[in-house]
Amino acid sequence: MTTTLDTHFRTVENLIYEWARHIDEDHVEAITDLMLEDGRYTVKSRFNHDRDLPMAVIDSHSAAQLRDRIKSMRVANIYEPHHYRHILSGIQILTEEAGVLHVRSNYLVIRTMALDGDMKIFSTGQCQDQIVLTPDGPKFKRRLFLYDSRIIETLLVIPI
Amino acid sequence: MQPISSPNDEAVIHGPSPRKSAAKHTWPTEGYTRAPYWVYTDPDIYAQEQTKIFRSKTWNYVGLEAEVPEVGSFKTTYIGEQSVILTRAEDYSLHVVVNRCAHRGNMLCRDAFGKVKKLYCVYHAWNYNLKGDLTHAAFSHGIRGEGGLPKDFQLSEHGLHKLRVASFCGLVFATFSDDVAPLEEWLGDVAQGIRRVLHKPLKVLGYDTQRIQANWKTYHENPRDSYHANILHTFYGTFGLSRQSQESGMTLDESGRHVYFYTKAGTEKKSEDFDNTSSTLRSVNDDIKLEDPSILKWRDEFGDGVSVQVLTTYPSFVLHQIANSLATRQLIPRGVGESDLVWTYFGFVDDDEVTTQARLVQGNLAGSAGMISVEDAAVCEMMQRAMADGQSGESFIEMGGKTLVSGGNTKLSERAIRNFWHNYRIDMDLP
Numbered sequence: 001m002t003t004t005l006d007t008h009f010r011t012v013e014n015l016i017y018e019w020a021r022h023i024d025e026d027h028v029e030a031i032t033d034l035m036l037e038d039g040r041y042t043v044k045s046r047f048n049h050d051r052d053l054p055m056a057v058i059d060s061h062s063a064a065q066l067r068d069r070i071k072s073m074r075v076a077n078i079y080e081p082h083h084y085r086h087i088l089s090g091i092q093i094l095t096e097e098a099g100v101l102h103v104r105s106n107y108l109v110i111r112t113m114a115l116d117g118d119m120k121i122f123s124t125g126q127c128q129d130q131i132v133l134t135p136d137g138p139k140f141k142r143r144l145f146l147y148d149s150r151i152i153e154t155l156l157v158i159p160i
Numbered sequence: 161m162q163p164i165s166s167p168n169d170e171a172v173i174h175g176p177s178p179r180k181s182a183a184k185h186t187w188p189t190e191g192y193t194r195a196p197y198w199v200y201t202d203p204d205i206y207a208q209e210q211t212k213i214f215r216s217k218t219w220n221y222v223g224l225e226a227e228v229p230e231v232g233s234f235k236t237t238y239i240g241e242q243s244v245i246l247t248r249a250e251d252y253s254l255h256v257v258v259n260r261c262a263h264r265g266n267m268l269c270r271d272a273f274g275k276v277k278k279l280y281c282v283y284h285a286w287n288y289n290l291k292g293d294l295t296h297a298a299f300s301h302g303i304r305g306e307g308g309l310p311k312d313f314q315l316s317e318h319g320l321h322k323l324r325v326a327s328f329c330g331l332v333f334a335t336f337s338d339d340v341a342p343l344e345e346w347l348g349d350v351a352q353g354i355r356r357v358l359h360k361p362l363k364v365l366g367y368d369t370q371r372i373q374a375n376w377k378t379y380h381e382n383p384r385d386s387y388h389a390n391i392l393h394t395f396y397g398t399f400g401l402s403r404q405s406q407e408s409g410m411t412l413d414e415s416g417r418h419v420y421f422y423t424k425a426g427t428e429k430k431s432e433d434f435d436n437t438s439s440t441l442r443s444v445n446d447d448i449k450l451e452d453p454s455i456l457k458w459r460d461e462f463g464d465g466v467s468v469q470v471l472t473t474y475p476s477f478v479l480h481q482i483a484n485s486l487a488t489r490q491l492i493p494r495g496v497g498e499s500d501l502v503w504t505y506f507g508f509v510d511d512d513e514v515t516t517q518a519r520l521v522q523g524n525l526a527g528s529a530g531m532i533s534v535e536d537a538a539v540c541e542m543m544q545r546a547m548a549d550g551q552s553g554e555s556f557i558e559m560g561g562k563t564l565v566s567g568g569n570t571k572l573s574e575r576a577i578r579n580f581w582h583n584y585r586i587d588m589d590l591p
Contacts, residue, residue: 043529045366045367045368047272047367048366048367051273053364053365053366053367054365054366054516054520055365055366055367055368055505055520055523056366056520056523057368057523057527057528057529058524058529059520059521059523059524060524061521062452064451064452065451065452065455065524067451068450068451068452068455068531069524069531071450072395072531075394076394076395076531077394077395077531077534077535078392078394078534078535078538078539079534079535079538080538080541080542150272150367150369151369151370151371151500152368152369152370152371152528152529153371154370154371154372154373154528154537154538154541155370155528155529155534155537155538156528156529156534157529157534
């Protein structure tokens with residue numbers, strides 16, 4: 001078992017890094033190619049999660065819904081220009097069940113404001129991912145970002 | 161002090177000028193159609209607001225009855241900067257007390273929510289019942305005849321600071337004031353906007369808190385401002401949830417403190433004014449198409465065609481219905497230039513799974529990551545930055561006219577903002 005998980009580790013690690021790199025390099029649209037069409041992307045507070053409350057600030061039930069959200073960010077929403085830097089660590093494949101790898105990792109996102117250069121820890125927490133290996137490469141079946149603080153600094157418009 | 165004679169007039173010392181320090185600021189002569197920027201930036205004004213608004217004659221939202229469902233349930237929250245505890249006592253009555261031990265001021269509850277038999281201070285083990293009465297103080301009689309509290313000490317005189325509490329349609333409000341009118345009377349005509357939405361028992365779906373680097377009033381004005389809705393918020397107009405051409409209106413209570421706006425989807429009235437103006441607005445962009453518009457599907461659950469209702473009560477509460485997404489918003493000031501906005505999303509106890517899922521999916525539209533309204537916090541922060549030190553400038557609030565009634569019930573008006581500043585100046589004693 002351990003050997004199988006070891007075999008997949010580089011693939012999984014690379015997929016997680018790819019997601020972050022696309023966002024940090026402002027190719028945000030590209031993250032939707034890293035998930036299954038019927039995959040799900042959720043950003044939820046640990047506060048709600050710990051209390052079994054279902055509400056999540058972002059909950060895209062398909063790649064199409066995430067593309068819509070990114071389109072809204074590009075053409076509709078108004079916000080002060082800023083960018084992210086993802087710092088990722090602690091990637092662990094916990095189990096493989098029916099071809100789905102259950103993966104945990106930690107994330108830290110630093111937000112830098114374009115106008116005045118202010119930098120701040122924007123979000124940190126845990127990713128709970130389900131990853132499948134398809135003929136087109138590894139894809140997220142499920143990405144759940146659980147952010148540790150119950151607050152969000154100003155707004156969350158660029159996906160993390 | 162006598163003037164000192166000097167050949168140089170500029171060096172003459174006449175003593176301190178008391179007028180200069182007392183009248184630090186003057187409100188613009190135009191009155192409530194202007195808001196001077198010092199009112200958002202001055203720490204002294206901010207400090208006075210805590211006393212004259214939040215701890216004075218206002219009802220402040222503290223939570224939902226559904227958040228403290230059982231005997232012993234508690235919630236900690238804030239009124240202004242003051243931490244308070246909402247509890248439900250053995251007789252199911254609701255109580256709000258200052259979250260501070262009556263002995264030496266230590267904070268009693270450090271959890272957001274919980275269930276307890278009593279309120280207990282960890283510092284010296286003073287115990288209070290769920291209504292805030294002191295029931296026991298450790299070693300109050302001393303040991304072996306030494307120490308202990310004075311013989312005239314009365315438990316009944318050292319309870320927690322209790323607030324007046326009232327609930328209305330499942331919303332719980334509290335006030336530090338003995339004089340303010342009963343809650344429903346205070347809400348006036350705006351109560352009907354609450355009754356319309358909160359007509360049966362509620363179920364909490366979750367929380368979202370936004371920390372905004374701006375004075376609380378920049379946000380308080382925002383949901384009173386129907387003028388911006390379809391201009392700033394592109395998403396709304398583009399996808400037909402709300403356009404200025406739809407049937408809409410507003411209700412203001414008699415005092416002008418509270419207001420709600422509504423819009424009915426699918427009621428566009430063709431008008432030349434709209435076509436001419438909208439062609440120049442950024443927000444009407446027919447090129448934007450959603451791949452998956454199911455997120456915008458909504459059900460007319462209240463049977464009156466209203467697709468959006470945003471209701472604000474003075475000074476810190478909002479109730480929204482955006483399609484089938486329902487939430488309260490509580491505004492908590494955290495210093496002159498920082499505020500928290502706490503969104504509590506809810507549905508009804510008798511919602512089926514499909515309805516709950518629809519509410520959750522539409523949760524994507526509002527809040528800190530809301531595709532419709534993510535702009536609001538950004539605008540508050542940009543306003544605060546543009547005010548700089550607040551020593552110059554004032555906002556211009558004449559959309560719809562210059563009086564408290566002008567503008568009528570149209571959404572293209574800043575009447576509700578003028579009414580806010582009118583009440584604010586009375587409460588703050590800022591002539």
